[in-house]
Amino acid sequence: MEKRFKSTSGRISPPPLRRQKHSPIVAPTQDTQRSAGSFASTPGTLSIFSWNVNGIAPFVQGYLQKPISAFFKPSPAAGKKRRRGATDDDVTTDSEDDGVKEAVEMGDLMKEGKASLRAVLQRYRWPHILFLQEVKIKAGDTKTMAAVKLAVNDAGEHTRSDRMRNARGHVDGTDIGKKGPYAAWLEDGGPEYDVQFNLPADPRNAKGFGGKVYGVAAIIRKDFMHRYVQSVREVAWDREGRVQIIETGELSFPLDPDPEARPTSSDEIEPGNKTSEKGRSEFAAKFAIINIYAVNGTSNRYYNTQTGVEVGTRHDRKLAVHTELLREAHALQHKGFQVIIAGDLNVARSELDGYPNLRTWPHQHVLNRLDFNTKFFTKHPINNISSRVSYSKDAATSTEESIQGFDGIDTFRHVHGTERSRLLMACYSSTARASVEGRNAIVTGSSRGIGKAIAIRLASDGYNVCINDIPANQKGCEEVVGEIQALGRKACVAVADVSKRDEVKQMVQTSVDVLGPLDAMIANAGIVQVKAVLDVTEAEFEHMFAVNVFGVNNCYMEAAKQMIAQGTCQPDRPGKIIGAASIVAFKPFALLPHYSAAKWAVRGLTQAYAMQLAEHNITVNAYAPGIVGTAMWDQIDAQIAEKRGARRGEILKEFVREHTALGRASVPEDVAKLVSFLASSDSDFCTGQTQVVDGGIIFT
Structure with missing residues (x-):
């Protein structure tokens, strides 16, 4: 069984093989602990592995002009120690001893080909794709990137000088797809691989613990890439090196039916899809395969990428x-792709730092995963795709089964079972933050x-939020939109007077056109007058009701019509x-008086709409x-103070002191928390x- 090694930079060697679960998707052998071949994909399937490598440098040290000890940093907490009978020159630190020991062991493994990237690929029987997360390479480090590309194709049996000479040739444009000195390294008979990176363009937000930046990479078999892959791309909303998408042309299954008969060079491959012995494909589809490493260090600050503001x-x-x-x-699904999401989505954390309301009880991480899966993945099987794909969530840990869903592959639900009844408290979620992802809301009167x-x-x-106010407050609306976009959400402005039904109708349509189906309407806009x-x-009374009553009714009415028409409201x-x-x-x-009457009317409207819309799941x-x-x-304070001859601010202070149980005036965020609950x-x-929500002024 393979030995595990530790270092201050995290796991650098795959841990022991573990007995995998029996699955119709990946067929295990008799003894998976002893047979590395047990991790091979079922012949004819698309084989995908994913590995959070936590730093790629130790795997490519032979291709860099650095000693391996450079990758093992002494711990700042390490103390001096003196061996019995040692002189001053013999004094070392604990971490230095450990680092040298680990360096020697790791170097020996590399010489044996047991800890190289090539060895990992061979161990998993030459998968079509090996996704890496947390590669920790800076965007400008072309030398390390070139070294990685060499390492995935070198069996590790050549001298360092040979490696560096060929590394320079590769960087200068040598085509590794052609036969020659480079192909001669493939003495294990395996296929060639290419490596595609997505490294942080925003290193500040992508920096992890220890100052290392994150980043993802895809190691793709060249025969598969040349034949099927149309593009390997990044996404506009990711500047932190977290997402890659591989889009393929149509794959015909069975794919590569004989894993031992794969070509070793891309120029031996003829374009076209494989067919079965009967001369036709059993199944065909095009895939979008997403490699993602979601954000880590959840309590760390996040900064606007353009302004630098927290x-x-x-x-x-x-x-x-x-x-x-x-x-x-x-979007990929609408383009006809079958979607596979791989990597690390950072979903099931039992403690989400900085948000006590997210760790309210021990099994919260189970609920977070359940809620995430419910949002991301459908339950119906589609086109028998999952039987065509072999997927391992962590190539360094074990091969795990995949479950049909999301018109693609759900690689997460299996962790706690496929049935809701098998999850703890599966019918309940105790956190609003984990339950509204991707929904769209309109908030009226939201410029301030x-x-x-x-x-x-x-x-x-x-x-995602549609910001609304009257034309005079449009600038404030645009500022709020900017703040929301800085959080990574979508937002838009819809200027409208809520007292006018046609403008409210247009506001709803604008929100739907820009953000998508309407999930929540917050009719917040209102006016006040002291008299x-x-x-x-009469005019003042009518104006008060036009905004505070008819305005609310217009928003209720148009939102209800939209929600019913789009058919998205369900009991759950x-x-x-x-x-x-x-x-x-x-x-x-x-x-x-007229303000009070208008707000009493809102209570009545709310109850009437609640009774009428319950049957529509609203x-x-x-x-x-x-x-x-x-x-x-x-x-209000200024106008009352003027009438009473008091100083501005005194009326408010007096009222709070005498009538508020909690002894302070509330702030807008107090109200927002309640609305957050009502919208969750x-x-x-x-x-x-x-x-x-008044801090104890009235008690009902």
């Missing part, structure tokens, strides 16, 4: 990456104040309609803020409610 944490970015990945996968806070919070939760009841004019994923009420909907303020709720530190309450799956069983 815009959240890497956990926020990870949610955005998942959203973009899902969108990318759907509570509306802006709601929009930013929903974007942090995973929503004694006998002083309110209801549409969300949420309106802005107020504590004055429960206890009126004497100087806010929930309708409202939120009732108290005293919030926004421009609207500054206006955690509130799926709540409807017709007006939830108070």
